[in-house]
Amino acid sequence: MVGERGWRKAATATLFLAPSLVPLALFTLGPMVASFGLSFLRWDLIRPARPVGLANYSGVLADPDFHAAVLHTAFFIAGYLPLVYVGGLVIALGLNQRLRGLAVFRSIYFLPVVTSWVVVALVWKWLLNPDDGIVNYLLSLVGIQGPGWWTDPAWAMPSIILASAWKDLGFVMVILLAGLQAIPEDYYEAAAVDGAGRWARFRSITLPLLSPASFFVLVISLINSFQVFDQIWVMTNGGPAGASSVVVEQIVKHAFSYGQMGYAAAMSWILFAAILGVTLVQFRLQQRWVTYG
Amino acid sequence: MRSLLKGAVAALGTALLVSACGGAGVTPTPATTAEASAPASAPATAAPTPTPEPVKLTYFTFSAAPDHLKDLEAIVQAFQQKHPNVTIEVQTASYDQYFTKLQTAIAGGTAPDTFELNYENFVSYSSAGSLLDLTPLASGDAEFKPDIYYPRAYGVFQADGKQYGLPESFSDVLLFYNKDLFDAKGVAYPTADWTWKDELAAAQKLTDKTKGVWGDFQPIQFWEFYKVLAQSGGQFFNADKTRATFNDAKGVEAASWLVDKVGKVMPTDAQMGGQDDTALFKAGKLAMWHNGIWQFAGLKDASFAWDVQLEPGNVTKAHHFFANAVVASAQTAHPQEAWQWLRFLTSSPEAVKVRLDSSWELPAVADQSQFSSYLSQTPPANRKAVFDALANIVVPPVIEQQSQMTDIIGKALDKAKLGQATVKAALDDAAKQVDALLK
Numbered sequence: 001m002v003g004e005r006g007w008r009k010a011a012t013a014t015l016f017l018a019p020s021l022v023p024l025a026l027f028t029l030g031p032m033v034a035s036f037g038l039s040f041l042r043w044d045l046i047r048p049a050r051p052v053g054l055a056n057y058s059g060v061l062a063d064p065d066f067h068a069a070v071l072h073t074a075f076f077i078a079g080y081l082p083l084v085y086v087g088g089l090v091i092a093l094g095l096n097q098r099l100r101g102l103a104v105f106r107s108i109y110f111l112p113v114v115t116s117w118v119v120v121a122l123v124w125k126w127l128l129n130p131d132d133g134i135v136n137y138l139l140s141l142v143g144i145q146g147p148g149w150w151t152d153p154a155w156a157m158p159s160i161i162l163a164s165a166w167k168d169l170g171f172v173m174v175i176l177l178a179g180l181q182a183i184p185e186d187y188y189e190a191a192a193v194d195g196a197g198r199w200a201r202f203r204s205i206t207l208p209l210l211s212p213a214s215f216f217v218l219v220i221s222l223i224n225s226f227q228v229f230d231q232i233w234v235m236t237n238g239g240p241a242g243a244s245s246v247v248v249e250q251i252v253k254h255a256f257s258y259g260q261m262g263y264a265a266a267m268s269w270i271l272f273a274a275i276l277g278v279t280l281v282q283f284r285l286q287q288r289w290v291t292y293g
Numbered sequence: 294m295r296s297l298l299k300g301a302v303a304a305l306g307t308a309l310l311v312s313a314c315g316g317a318g319v320t321p322t323p324a325t326t327a328e329a330s331a332p333a334s335a336p337a338t339a340a341p342t343p344t345p346e347p348v349k350l351t352y353f354t355f356s357a358a359p360d361h362l363k364d365l366e367a368i369v370q371a372f373q374q375k376h377p378n379v380t381i382e383v384q385t386a387s388y389d390q391y392f393t394k395l396q397t398a399i400a401g402g403t404a405p406d407t408f409e410l411n412y413e414n415f416v417s418y419s420s421a422g423s424l425l426d427l428t429p430l431a432s433g434d435a436e437f438k439p440d441i442y443y444p445r446a447y448g449v450f451q452a453d454g455k456q457y458g459l460p461e462s463f464s465d466v467l468l469f470y471n472k473d474l475f476d477a478k479g480v481a482y483p484t485a486d487w488t489w490k491d492e493l494a495a496a497q498k499l500t501d502k503t504k505g506v507w508g509d510f511q512p513i514q515f516w517e518f519y520k521v522l523a524q525s526g527g528q529f530f531n532a533d534k535t536r537a538t539f540n541d542a543k544g545v546e547a548a549s550w551l552v553d554k555v556g557k558v559m560p561t562d563a564q565m566g567g568q569d570d571t572a573l574f575k576a577g578k579l580a581m582w583h584n585g586i587w588q589f590a591g592l593k594d595a596s597f598a599w600d601v602q603l604e605p606g607n608v609t610k611a612h613h614f615f616a617n618a619v620v621a622s623a624q625t626a627h628p629q630e631a632w633q634w635l636r637f638l639t640s641s642p643e644a645v646k647v648r649l650d651s652s653w654e655l656p657a658v659a660d661q662s663q664f665s666s667y668l669s670q671t672p673p674a675n676r677k678a679v680f681d682a683l684a685n686i687v688v689p690p691v692i693e694q695q696s697q698m699t700d701i702i703g704k705a706l707d708k709a710k711l712g713q714a715t716v717k718a719a720l721d722d723a724a725k726q727v728d729a730l731l732k
Contacts, residue, residue, distance in 0.1 A: 046421040077318035131566025151562035153711060240562065241707035256393045257698040259417075 039266040043257035056266035071290025073246045077225045096180045110170035121234035124163035154242035156236050174219050179213025211290040226275050243253040343380035348630045354406035358385035360611045364651045371643040379630050404622040407631050412616050416691045417453040427456045430632040441640050446657035448471035450618045458618030459639045462654035466585045466613040474580040474597040496558035498628035499580035508558040509569045511583040513551050515702040521547040524613035529690040538729040540720035552710040590652040601673040614686035694730040701726045
């Protein structure tokens, strides 16, 4: 009897899930399986594919351009992650007050998140224009000669980090704000009675109780930053002289510009493995710092 | 069924790669529907004088959109009037997306019946067996005479002794110059026998950084590099194309010519501030500018006097020759109609007239008398330089991994330009990478 009801339930659930399961299977799982097969082939789309075993994988791992892309991606993560987390936290703390027009501020900070990357990247490219951009103009007012943001290889990645953090602040802010509002007011009152100052309350109550939200934000942001692409494609196209070339940019170039589908597929599976590995490590480590309730 | 399966696999593979990069926005070409899967209209029961069956041909192009769609439409109308049973369905894509879409369509078994290829890609597609061999169609067509085409343009679209494409159009690159800026500094206009030295001396006199005026602009990229290499008497590859030779002394001289001008007589990327060279020349900020004849139409309303001259040479002269071909897919169900369309598109008086009147890329026909209407238009006054340049042409070095090689050269030149490596070291490194592509 239980079995039959269980089956019924499962069938109903499947029915309701179908609108998202079918596209997922068709457009995500299917292509994933296909790309895994592709990664063992040499295929330029116009000639018949031929199997090459593990040559694509060994080729990618020995490719100096891929090594450079991995380093640049790591540089991006190291700059972007702290910036977007701390920035998002500061804004979330600021907005977690009883202010007038709070909803307006929240919307303003969230606006960049829903704006197309192409638009954001172009606007930042203008702001950071080395010759007549407003950022370098403002710097010149205080006597600083601004750098060649996206024309100088040393500054290309910092420019992209800046634009990326700005765009994603709103997302981090919303998640952390939800986390902050879930912390019961009683804790703060009790701590205040015990004589805890603002800093002590923040350190001992806010941060630990916010850790599940922080964990979620860090996992998602890290996965996204491994896949950084759109802003680079628009702002620098991987340049100047390859200074902002990242892994996904290399995948796209090899697949669609160089006609090396198998090579690109191998690269995406290596990226997938790296993301999976890092995320597993994060889940391991969470036991040490994430407190639930 | 098999082609359907292949198509599905291709689409899936593509979709994953796209999904992996969060919406890079590559949509597959709209399928040519019935064409590929429907059985070829079998003329087995054809009577001696059959009424031609209606045929729909697709034509995929990058050179028409966005400026010349109406001109192409006029050519299509003229063709359909002569061949009432044939309908041409035009599909367009920007050059950036064109080859991705074309590859996907071919892989998916839905290749357009006829399409456009530039010379570099022609080599790759003909060797892949994607193209219909036009040789039997040409010899079976009594009205067709190959000598209607500019001979060099007809010849480059052969492979292994077979004709795979008809030359559609050609273009070359000249030295554009702003006469007002030359007059203001009292510098003599460029002449056809200028060398790099003359160009540099003039550029130095014409550069006025306080006014933001630069004496010269020459793009720093693959296409300029192989040309200045030829002007220096260098070779891109060794004779049997097994090794890159562009990193010898001549190659270093050529690359240095490009990068050494930057910051002195030519603006750096930062000094250009996101404006491209076309905008700078149009704004009167460049005295000399190396660019293609496709810029004529856009400069018609320039606020200053300008003209063109042959590009200066170094130890010898060398000028670009860019040619586009139109080809038919090996998968087309209508080779005969496709042939008629390709012939009309490239050499009919109607098509030639439309191209010349609209200052589109030039039709690659041999009869220069047809160009009189083109030559009489001004500016530029020295329009005949377009044809003078054909006396010493250089075609792009081509390998199978063309776009990767293009990127390797571009990156090496960028590194030298930015001072991240010496010219010699950057070229050595690039040569090593290109050698690896040749294996």
